[in-house]
Amino acid sequence: MCRYLCTLKAGDPATVEGPYGRFRFESDKPRQIWVAGGIGITPFMARMEELARQSRTEAAGTVDLFYSTKTPDETFIERLRGLARAAGVALHLIASERDGKLDSARLCEEVPGWRDASLWFCGPAGFGHALRHGLARRGFSLGDFHQELFDMR
Numbered sequence: 001m002c003r004y005l006c007t008l009k010a011g012d013p014a015t016v017e018g019p020y021g022r023f024r025f026e027s028d029k030p031r032q033i034w035v036a037g038g039i040g041i042t043p044f045m046a047r048m049e050e051l052a053r054q055s056r057t058e059a060a061g062t063v064d065l066f067y068s069t070k071t072p073d074e075t076f077i078e079r080l081r082g083l084a085r086a087a088g089v090a091l092h093l094i095a096s097e098r099d100g101k102l103d104s105a106r107l108c109e110e111v112p113g114w115r116d117a118s119l120w121f122c123g124p125a126g127f128g129h130a131l132r133h134g135l136a137r138r139g140f141s142l143g144d145f146h147q148e149l150f151d152m153r
Contacts (some may be wrong), residue, residue, distance in 0.1 A: 005088065012119075014074070020037070022148065023043050023120055023148060025047055025048070025120065027118035027144070028119075029065060029116060029117050029118040029144060030113075030116050031060060031062045031063065031064070031088075031111075031113055031116060031117040031118075031121070032062065032063045032064075032117055032118050032119070033063075033064050033066070033107065033111055033114060033117045033118070033119045033130065034047075034063065034064070034065040034066065034089075034119075034120045034121075035065075035066045035068070035107070035119065035122075035128075036067045036121075036123055037066065037068050037069075037103070037120045037121070037122070037123020037124050037125065037127045038068075038069055038070070038123060038125035038150075040121075040122035040123070040124070040148070040152070041067055043081060043120075043122050043148060044065055044067075044120075044122070045080070047086035047087075048065075048083045048084060048086070048089055049083065049087075050094055051064065051086075051087035051088065051089070052086035052087045060127065061088075063088070063089045063090065064088065064089075064090045064092060064110070064111050064117075065084060065089050065091050066092045066094060066102055066107065066110075067091065067092070067093055067094065068094040068096055068101070068102045068123070068127070069093075069094070069095060069096065070095070070096050070097055071095065071097055072093065072095050077093065080093075091101070092110060101129070103130065103131065103134055103138075104128075104130075104131055104134025104135045104137070104138060105134070107131070107135070108135075108141065109137060111124060114140070115140070117138070117144070117147075118144040118146065119135070119140070119144060119145050119146065120146045120148075121145065121146065121147045121148065122147075122148035128147045132145050
């Protein structure tokens with residue numbers, strides 16, 4: 001078994017694990033806030049693709065997606081913008097090297113209705129921990145904070 005990055009060739013046995021959690025995006029709150037750090041954008045892209053395919057406009061005005069990345073790839077960002085438009089999701093791009101880090105104060109400032117939202121997070125564990133505690137200090141119900149398991153195993 002390979003416990004480090006290795007090269008496989010056709011016919012080699014492989015075990016693939018994950019994902020380890022599952023977002024259902026179900027909530028009784030009138031709005032949702034999605035926060036993705038780096039590769040944590042994946043479940044949100046899948047959900048936006050689903051919304052766009054279904055031509056559902058229910059997300060319009062009710063979902064804010066914060067995507068935080070160190071150095072954004074413009075080709076990828078254009079794809080993400082198009083997907084967000086098609087799904088009716090408001091995209092907030094944070095290039096941390098340029099814009100600084102996303103924290104609870106900034107999130108609350110950019111989404112005035114944050115108290116009436118459920119929050120879905122997928123990204124580095126430390127980022128999620130800081131955001132969760134910052135929002136809790138502001139009175140956000142932790143029962144409305146959903147965090148995907150995101151850890152290199």
